[in-house]
Amino acid sequence: MGIFLPALAGGVLIGLSATLFLLLNGRIAGISGLVAGIGRPGERRRVDAAFLLGLILGPPVFALLAGHWPPMRIEAGLPILALAGLLVGFGTRLGSGCTSGHGVCGLARLSPRSIVAVLVFLATGMLTVAAVRGLA
Structure with missing residues (x-):
């Protein structure tokens, strides 16, 4: 069971962030729509940028807390x-x-x-x- 906990935690966090984004902003947390929203003027652009910045900062925060970067192979x-x-x-x-x-x-x-x-x-x-x- 322990090997599945990181995936479970990630899934819960993704679901929680999508739910909160919908409840607080009345919009779907689809990444393509958020990226498209960066080019629009107004408050919506700042919200979209903040959400995307949170996605980008995920791996560095993981590295800070875990002491190593998440494993990747490209x-x-x-x-x-x-x-x-x-x-x-x-x-x-x-x-x-x-x-x-x-x-x-x-x-x-x-x-x-x-x-x-x-x-x-x-x-x-x-x-x-x-x-x-x-x-x-």
């Missing part, structure tokens, strides 16, 4: 990472949201659009893994 080079980022951004706009908006917030609200989006995300991920493993 095997792709910068060109592949840049292309992947562009494709994710395009897909996010095409799908009217990202996994945090649809998967965390939309499913919790039983949004039909989010249920379809998450099913498409999962199917695409499975097909991609199957294709990549088939090429290797």
Whole structure:
């Protein structure tokens, strides 16, 4: 059970932050929408920036509290990472949201659009893994 506690704690914190963001701001905590909100003027921009800053500060705070950085392994080079980022951004706009908006917030609200989006995300991920493993 102990090896699952960090994942459980992370899930609880993600759910709590999404719930509080919805209750306090009346908006969904989808990251793509928050990033898009940075370019808008007004109070909403500051709230979006503060939420995103909290996401960015997560790993340094973890390192400070745990005494080490969270383990990460990135095997792709910068060109592949840049292309992947562009494709994710395009897909996010095409799908009217990202996994945090649809998967965390939309499913919790039983949004039909989010249920379809998450099913498409999962199917695409499975097909991609199957294709990549088939090429290797």
